[in-house]
Structure formats: C-alpha cells, structure tokens
Amino acid sequence: MKGLKKQRRVQIILLAFAALAVSTAMIGYAMKDGINFFRSPTQVVEDPPREGEVFRIGGLVEEGSIIRGQSETISFRVTDTNQTIPVRYTGILPDLFSEGQGMVGTGSMVGDTFVATEILAKHDETYMPAEVVDALKAQGVYQDSGS
Template sequence: MKGLKKQRRIQIIALAAVLLVGSTALIGYAMRDGINFFRSPSQIAEKAPAEGEVFRIGGLVEEGSLKRGQGSTISFSVTDTKTSVPVSYTGVLPDLFAEGQGMVGTGSMVNGTFVATEILAKHDETYMPKEVVDALKEQGVYVEPKPGS
C-alpha cells in the first residue's frame, strides 16, 4: 500500500512539473512580440539594432529638428544630448509633444532612421519617462527638477 501512495505522489509531481513547464512556454510564446527593449540614442550609436527589430527609443526632441512632411508624416531627431537619432512618424502626435521635451517612441530602424509606430510624450511639465531620466543621468546631463516648480 505504501508503494502505491509513493508512486501516485511521484506521478502527480511529474505531471505538475510538465504542466508548469508547458504553461511557462506558452506564456513566453505569447509575450514574444510584446516585449520591447528600451534604448537611448547613444546605445543605438554604439550597437545598432537589427533591421526590423522592434524596440523603444527615448530622449529629448532635439531643438530645431521638427519637420512636418506631406500629410501626417513628421520627422525629428531624438537626443540624449550626446547622440541624436533621426525619427520618422506617420500619425497624430500627442498634444504635449514639443521640441526640447521628453518622449518615448516604439518602432524599428529602417536605413538609419527610427520609424516609429507609436509616440508617447510627457503628461505634465515635470514628468519624464524613467528610462529617459536614467539615460540622461548616465550621460551626466540630467538635473533633478526642484520641488514645487
């Protein structure tokens, strides 16, 4: 009788392990397109991402770089004050999008230009995405905003 209980316990543990591995594999497979890595312009200059790889870029919209093309195509450069990357976007920009302000874009590199499918801008006068702040701190150019300003 004890051998039967022990065997049943081993079978249940083995089945649970197989189910755990299977569910982990399914979750990983489902998320494969949903994971976008963040890169600063300097990181892109150091090691260019693969053509067509979807990732996020963040930084400040470079002053004087915003150009409106035909229709709803907009081009500008995003910078971390060390390196700039040209960006092209077709669509409606967020209301708070402006030169000299923080932004994060999702897209991929095509012929040396970041072609964005989504652009996110700051939502108040002091907000800047954490990834952008970290990248600017890494460059030594980020200044903490004063409380109440």
C-alpha cells in the first residue's frame, strides 16, 4: 500500500512539472511578438537586426534632419552621436517631437532605413527615455543635468 501512495505522489509531481513546462512554453510563445528589444543606432549598425524584426530604436533627433513630405510621412535621422540611422514615419508626431530631443521609435528596418510604426518623444524639458539615457551613457556622451 505504501508503494502505491509513493508511486502516485511521484506521478502527480511529474505531471505538475510537465504542466508547468508546457504553460511556460505557451506563455513565451504568445509573448514573442509583444517583446520589442531596445537598440541604439550604434547597436543597429554593429549587429543589424534580421529582416522584419520589430524592435525599438532610440537616441537624439539629429539637428537639421527632419524632412516633412507632402503627406503625413516624415523622414529624419536618429543618432547616439556615434552612429546615425535614417527613420521614416507616417503619422502624426507627438507635439514635443523636435530636433535635438530624445525619442524612441518602434518599427523595423527596411534596407538601411528604420520604418517606424510608433514614435514617442520626451514629455518635458528634463525627461529622456531610460533606454536612450543608458545608450548615451554607454557612448560616453550623456551629461546628467543634476536634477
């Protein structure tokens, strides 16, 4: 009788581990399209993303690079002061989007151009997205304003 209880307990534990492994795999598979990794322009140049990979790019909008088309398409360049990537976006930009300011865009590379589906800009005079600050610090160009 003891052997049967022990065998049943082991079976239940193994079944619980198998269910946990299957549910973890299903959650990971479901989230794979929802996870967008952040990259700086230098990282994009040094390790190009695979075709169609959706990711986030961030840096500073390069001075004098904003070109507005006749439609809602806007082209500009994003830089981390080490490398520069051209960006194309169709849509309405945030009100605070401007040259020399921090931005983060979500999209994918088409050739050598990052085609953004979403653009986020800073929300006040001191804010810069954390990923952009980290990338600029890694390049050695970020100066903390002391706030």
